[in-house]
Amino acid sequence: MNAQTTKFLIDGPVGKIEIALDLPGTAPRGMVLVAHPHPLFGGTMDNKVAQTLARTFVQLGYAVYRSNFRGVGQTEGEHDHGIGERDDLMAVIEHMRAQPGQGEWPLVLAGFSFGTAVLSHVAVRLREAGVSIERMVLVGTATSRWEVAPVPENTLVIHGELDETVELTSVFEWARPQELPIVVIPGAEHFLHRKLHILKRIIVDAWR
Secondary structure, three states, X not given: OOOOEEEEXXXXXXXXXXXXXXXXXXXXXXXXXXXXXXXXXXXXXXXHHHHHHHHHHHHOOEEEEEEOOOOOOOOOOOOOOOOHHHHHHHHHHHHHHXXXXXXXXXXEEEEEOHHHHHHHXXXXXXXXXXXXXXXXXXXXXXXXXXXXXXXXXXOEEEEEOOOOOXXXXXXXXXXXXXXXXXXXXXXXXXXXXXXXXXXXXXXXXXXX
């Protein structure tokens, strides 16, 4: 993605997990885990929305980890409908937090589509384990296709007005009981074609 990107493999619950690490030009202020869209429909950690999330958080000063889900790239195993994928992301987070000096870094979770559903359950596990999350960013939250767990009240939820994959009404139904605001991008569909600059702006503004 940039000159500061490195790729490597770690051991996961069912085999190797492929990870890309993007570093800012200065000492990181925290770390971010980005989760990509559905692997059976072409989703990878190099998806353009996932890459936009990574680039944005690198610009904001974070070390950004992206990992491929099972069966994608060099990540071993087979697609597990979002269940085993939770275990894999927990393994990635354990690796992130085990690096020298990173155990106390603020942790941000950012996901797109299928990745939002997986991350929502990972967040529940982290809270149960006493691991704090600075914030979550969910884009194209897959509420009509997967069970998305309730999320922290400061979660930034971003959705396209014309999303044909996950209708906006479904996201409102999920968010309403949580009293969770949704940022809607006018005229945007699921993959935010020609709207990625708006996605970046929303996140940067939210971090100011």
